[in-house]
Amino acid sequence: MAKSEKISLKLLVDEKKNKVVLAEAGQDFVDVLFGLLTFPMGTIARLLEKHQKLPQILGCYKNLSRSVSDMAVDDFKTEACKRQKVVTLNPIDPKTSKSCTSVVADSGFVKRNTKFIVSDDLIITPMNKFSTIGLLKKMQINMNDFEAQSICIYKAELVNILRASLTSSSALTNVLSNLLAKEPKKES
Numbered sequence: 001m002a003k004s005e006k007i008s009l010k011l012l013v014d015e016k017k018n019k020v021v022l023a024e025a026g027q028d029f030v031d032v033l034f035g036l037l038t039f040p041m042g043t044i045a046r047l048l049e050k051h052q053k054l055p056q057i058l059g060c061y062k063n064l065s066r067s068v069s070d071m072a073v074d075d076f077k078t079e080a081c082k083r084q085k086v087v088t089l090n091p092i093d094p095k096t097s098k099s100c101t102s103v104v105a106d107s108g109f110v111k112r113n114t115k116f117i118v119s120d121d122l123i124i125t126p127m128n129k130f131s132t133i134g135l136l137k138k139m140q141i142n143m144n145d146f147e148a149q150s151i152c153i154y155k156a157e158l159v160n161i162l163r164a165s166l167t168s169s170s171a172l173t174n175v176l177s178n179l180l181a182k183e184p185k186k187e188s
Contacts, residue, residue: 005154005155006152006153006154007025007026007028007029007032007152007153007154007158008026008150008151008152009023009024009025009029009150009151009152009153009176010023010024010025010148010149010150011023011024011148011149011150011151011172011176011180012024012141012146012147012148013146013147013148013149013180014145014146015145015146015147016145018173018177018180019120019170019173019177020120020170020172020173020176020177020180021119021120021139021141021146022117022118022119022120022135022172023117023118023172024115024116024117024118024127025115025116025117025118026113026114026115026116027108027110027111027112027113027114029116029118029153030109030110030116030118030124031108031109031110032158033064033118033122033124033161034064034067034068034109034110034124035109036061036064036161036162036165037064037065037068039162044162044166060121060122060123060164060165060168060169060170060171061122061165061166063119063121063122063123064122064124064165066123067122067123067124067125068082070125071124071125071126072126075110075111075114075126076109076110076111077108077109077110077111081109081110114126114127115127117131117132117135118172119135119172120169120170120171120172120173121169121170121171122165122171122172149180149181151176151179151180153176153179157175157176157179160174160175161175
């Protein structure tokens with residue numbers, strides 16, 4: 001991913017707490033997040049050493065791995081994409097992958113034109129009205145208390161999401177809260 005390339009996200013934000021509740025994301029963002037699982041831990045440490053020392057916890061990084069296990073095979077391009085634990089993929093630009101299968105013309109992990117819900121702690125589920133409603137009920141969210149915002153993120157935010165996934169259980173809030181509008185407009 002070039003420094004100037006952007007990924008668009010729609011966020012559900014608790015404005016009072018300045019907290020990202022969840023993000024609606026496309027293939028591009030989810031492929032990058034799943035691509036983070038392909039980094040050897042040594043590479044992760046080298047990437048992040050200039051940011052801060054990592055605590056002994058794995059934050060919500062473990063949720064990324066669990067999301068791959070929990071998602072149905074149908075949500076991936078191939079069964080091999082779901083099964084494959086180590087792939088030859090550039091995590092910051094999954095489209096340069098030679099992973100999963102050579103039959104698929106475009107690369108990455110998940111199917112194109114699929115929308116996903118990404119929670120603040122990086123639990124990823126395919127988006128449909130039932131999964132979204134279920135997640136909101138589980139989180140005991142009253143929709144009147146929240147605002148929808150659209151933002152764009154770049155490579156710097158993706159590296160910071162990697163860092164936050166290892167050190168926090170609120171990766172999206174930690175990285176994206178400074179990008180949130182102070183007085184967001186409601187989206188329809």
